[in-house]
Amino acid sequence: MTHTPGCYLRMRLPATPGAPSLIASAMQAALRSQAASFCDSHVAFACELLLREALNNAVFHGSHNEGATVDCTIRAKRGRILILVQDEGSGFDWRPVLHRETHPSEPGGRGLEIYRKYANLVRFNEKGNAVALLRHLNGISPV
Amino acid sequence: MKSTITKSADGAILRPGADVVAESQSTLRSDMRDLVASGVKNLTVDLADVRMIDSSGLGLLIAAHNSLRKSGGQLSLIHATHDLLELFRTMRMDQHFSISGE
Structure with a gap:
């Protein structure tokens, strides 16, 4: 795990059921290490929810092989948080279901x-x- | 963390001991199934110790609501945080069962 204070988390973890909670805790710790004004608790909740959903999909739907891993990157800077999650699975056709x-x-x-x-x-x-999920820290909550 | 279950004459109160998320939902699902199978019609879920509910947790609550409705009962949620109340409203779940805040 790499952690540049305040702005960057990058992890590759085994695709186990506990992975979403582990990474969510790491993100919350990183957000708490920022100045209090970095984001309010409602935005932190929204970001954790988004992160958990992305990781749940990667772990429970995208990782069927033993030893599979999930890559997760979180960048928090310039008034926004970017969450990137990738699994090793075959993917899915998101186009007909996204909306x-x-x-x-x-x-x-x-x-x-x-x-x-x-x-x-x-x-x-x-x-x-x-x-990839982008959340503005000062955006309308929820958007 | 384990849930606490309190039964009364007209129903039961289930208080999850941790967040209602994918990782922990199998135990909670089992508790809810046991309560419905035992004849509980009115189930109150006390969210006092719950900070986060993800989509699988929302699905679990809706499945419980559907089961209780079939037997003429209902699901109620109490002690939800502000963020969880907002989540229930955003996902339109507040239109289907009673939800109250902290």
Whole structure:
């Protein structure tokens, strides 16, 4: 793990069920190490939620091989946080589902809706095994 | 952390001991299934010790709500933080069951 104070976390972790919580704790610790005005607790909550969703998708849906790893990069600077998560899986076709509104009585399918509502920008790679989530720290919460 | 369960004549209160996220939801799912199977119709989930709920946790609450509705009961959430209240509103879950804050 590399940690340049205040702005950069880069990790490669085994795709285990505990990975999202581990990385979320690391991000919260990094955010807390900043000046108190860096971001408020509501934005920190939004960023942790986005991070967990990206990691859940990578760990639980994108990592089926034993020994699989997940790459995660978090950059926090210039009034925004960028979260990049990539898995080693075959990806998925995100195009038909990215803007789908989940019916309130459906138990599943809210991860992408959370991306849309809590991130200012959502981008997948062509293959669908990497996602970039951008959150402005002074943006409307949620967006 | 383990959940605390308090049963009463007209239902039960389930207080998760940790965040309701993908990593921890299998235990909570099992607790909820046991309560519904035992005949509990009105389930209150006390979120006093919960700081984060992810999409899998939201799905778990909706699945519990759907099961309780089928048996004529209901799900209620209490002691939600401001951020969780905002999450429930944003995801339109506040239209389907009772949710109150800290």
